[in-house]
Amino acid sequence: MEWQSLSLGPVQANCYILWNEQLECIIVDPGAEGEKIEAFIKEKGLIPLAILLTHAHFDHIGALDYIRDIYDVPAYVHKKEAAWLNDASLNGSQLFPVGQVAVRPAEKIIEQEGDLTIKHFTFQVLETPGHSPGSISFVLKAENIVISGDALFAGSIGRTDLPGGSHKELLASIHNKLLTLREDTIVLPGHGRPTTIIDEMDGNPFLNGF
Structure with a gap:
């Protein structure tokens, strides 16, 4: 499997595109600039299968409808944030000078932790709330990768001052x-550069003294 990150939108949120030998791909967190995502998919000759959302904040969902309109693929979101997709007061866009973001409901609702298989891709879904109530992380065990959304960053952790956030829970x-x-394990975060679990265990100042 191969992957590529695209840093998109005014806050440079990471969108990840994962693809296999069959050129099938999964898109994670299409936050903005849908045309850039489309251009990359076209350049590589990829066949989108689905869109996964680590959470439903505006900077991770802004291009969701754009991508679905082109490729007619389902979006997956955790049940606790299903209502956030078309609610600017919950997805945070109402709180920032970015314009209100509202997208269509997700086709697939993730109810709980467990394995999620989409054709040749299998993810382990971990519920990792704290940044937001329905934040989830996607583990690719065979690839030794976790897509952590805005839970864990290189040298930092997600903010918890938005609706439903909890520092203790995070x-x-x-x-x-x-x-x-x-x-x-390689950590692919929602913003910034990749890191590893051991690097964050050893050097992340926000995790000391837990």
Whole structure:
């Protein structure tokens, strides 16, 4: 499997595109600038299968309808944030000078943790709330990768001052879910550069003293 990150929109949120030997791809968090996502998919000759959302904040969902209109693929979101997609007061866009963001409901609702299989892709879904109530992380065990959304960053953690955020809950999610993964697991965060679990265990100042 291969992957590529695209930093998109006014806050440079990471959209990830994962693809296999059959050129089938999964799109994670199409936050803005749908034309850039479309151009990359076209350049590589990829066949989109689905869109996964780590959470439903505006900077991770802004190009969702654009991509669905082109490729007619389903979007997956956690049940706790299903109503956020078309509610600017919940998805945060009402709180920032970016214009109100509202997109159509997701076709697929993730009810709980467990394996999620989409054709040749299998993800382990981890509930990692704290940044937002329905934040989830996607683990690709065979690839030793976790897509952490805005839970864990290189040297930092997600903000918890938006609707439904909880600093205590976020720290518990990181320690009980993410830091229990293999130490050499590659972390693909919602913003910024990739990191590893061991690097964050050893050097992330926000995780000391939990």
